[in-house]
Amino acid sequence: MNAHRGDTLTLDVPEDAGARHLLTRFNPAAKLLAALVLALGLVPAADPVTGAVVLAVVLAVVPVSGVDRHTLLVLGVPFLLMGGSTLVVNLLYGDQGADGALGAAVRVLAIALPGLLAAVSSDPTDLADGLVQRLRMPERPAMGILAALRLVPLLADQWRTITLARRARGISAGGNPIRAVALFFGRLFSLLVRSIRTGTLLATAMDARAFGTGPRTRARVSRWGRGDTLLVAAAPALLAAAYAISHSAGTLVLLWT
């Protein structure tokens, strides 16, 4: 299908995207699979070097991931905080010393970053298609999650409205932190009631369109190219290289040694 020009696309990727959007051209399932391999493969490595090699390579992919600066900023801050806090906690309470603490921090980042990149560089619909068609994930929950994702902005609007409505009724914490927490949960409950209602309506609408009445066909084909196979193959190759470098540098420490 042709993308109509001037449309608001769900993900702003032109069909003839340049190198900056390299990562968005892979099948989301391939990206997720590669990220999973890297994450699992890094679990045994307790030293900073192995993780650092993987982290460095994955960081090098960021400029071509097609993820815009705004998103990087929004996601990057908690990401760095996560690494920083792992470092501090392990420095203070760990029994592996500074090296062990640095290793833990680098490993956390190296495990998290590939998954994060895979997620934000993929369109949710394409991701669901990839998971169902390529990784054989069951279809009903995949479609359900996709439909629920569409409701997230709606939920944000409802949260805002509930907050305003509390003020209209004269309810405020007035600087009392305990009251603020109680009020927060009150609002959360209201939101829950609203979102259950919206979810029920959506489920009814999906049923009315024959969802779950029999075998489905698929309007979209989740394509798997040679590049996708290469990407998945690159993950164990990168792991092997990282372990080899760390081993030859004499820094390799495995978790159970």
Add this chain to the structure above:
Amino acid sequence: MADVRLSGWGWRHAGRSAHALRGLDLDIRSGERVLLLGASGAGKSTLLHSLAGLTGPDGAISGEQEGTLLVDGRPADRGRGLVGLVSQDPESQLVMARAGDDVAFGLENLGVEPARIWPRVAHALDAVGFPYGPRHSTGALSGGEKQRLVVAGALAMRPRLLLLDEPTANLDPDGAALVRGVLRNLLAETEATLVLVEHRVAEVVDLVDRVVVLEPGGGVTADGPPGEVFARHGSELAERGVWVPGHEPAPHVDPAPGGAPVLAAEGLSARTPVQLGARGGRRRTVLEGVHAEVRAGTATALVGANGSGKSTLLTLLAGLDRPHRGAVVPRGALAEADRRPLARWPAQRLARHVGTVFQHAEDQFVTASVREELRFGPLRAGLPAAEAEARVDELLQRLRLDTLADVHPYTLSGGEKRRLSVATALGSGPSRAPAVLALDEPTFGQDTRTWSELVDLLAALRSGGSAVVMATHDLLLQRHLTDTRIRVGGGGVRVDEGRTA
């Protein structure tokens, strides 16, 4: 195409003691266009859901059925391309993130061969005049565009029976007119049987050739061609709350006393809230340098298309949110309570002087019973318990909620919820009325009885010197109860003084 046959049919929702419908006998011939009417609570939506096969043992809606309901001689069977359903709220009917994918969703569920899906999607989008391509984000559409997409999704399945449940109720007048135009064209082409539920009869009466009136908890009370039914039962229907052409309510309201300004918007600018998600898009300016005044003893209508910023303006005038720039400042008597901009008032003080009625009444309920809900404001305002109790009893009487005092607010009907939400916005003032009452689409989805009660109540408040400010699409409400009209659009406002029609 499809014919419908109901005999002795009834439905009781799970957990309710009374039947929504009972003893219903109705035959709809293939290709007929039927308008279903009845007071709110007459089970019209329930009947549509049952015809769509949503109330069966595997259906989404649970309850107990009696009698028989047959579509094309068989029990209503969920989906399988027989029935298409379009409901009120487009927001909770779209499933996918991209327009084309959403239309394709139903076809995938029917097991349509993939090669045939996209031509049918393109045809359906074309048929409803969808102005964008299939990759357009469903989140970036206006209400009217969304509802057109919902119609396309139902249409692509080529239903033999098309069910429309107030398809334009949630739309602004322009959006509603667009969708009605689409439906008119479609019905001229398709041979599908149509069953339509719509409160605003005048706008759809030319789409149908038969009108069926349902009795709450009962069966059919009137049935025939539109002209005949309205000639014979028109005034009786209108009395029971149905919007009948030529029988619109004509409330007698006292003229506005007018008065000094109580609120002033000074150089107000506002932006859309931060969107969740990394691709939420940038914040958009909806109001830019707006100046306006609200006077005591008058009614002000904020009008404009959905998304024009009239709800935002209402929220700011009610002091609930901080503007991006500028301020809403109190004037005259209201300034004696607090001279600061309204957005900086403590919540409790604000609630005593400015009442707000939200579009979804549930949003503003904070307790577990009608009585507690009404007591909440006066007690917090520091009224002695006995006096607060007397005020609650008076409000219960005045808004016909006295038999429902101990009921949970969420279980009330739409009209009852609306009355309660207005009552809670009145109850906490030092006098018995707020200086300003702000309302967001107060008449939305209401039958004629609740509509008339609301107009009477608001007119009485205005006579008492309160300023009534309402964001509304309702032209009849504007005709009967508007002194100043503020048209919102393109970031600015245009103020029309004097009664407008």
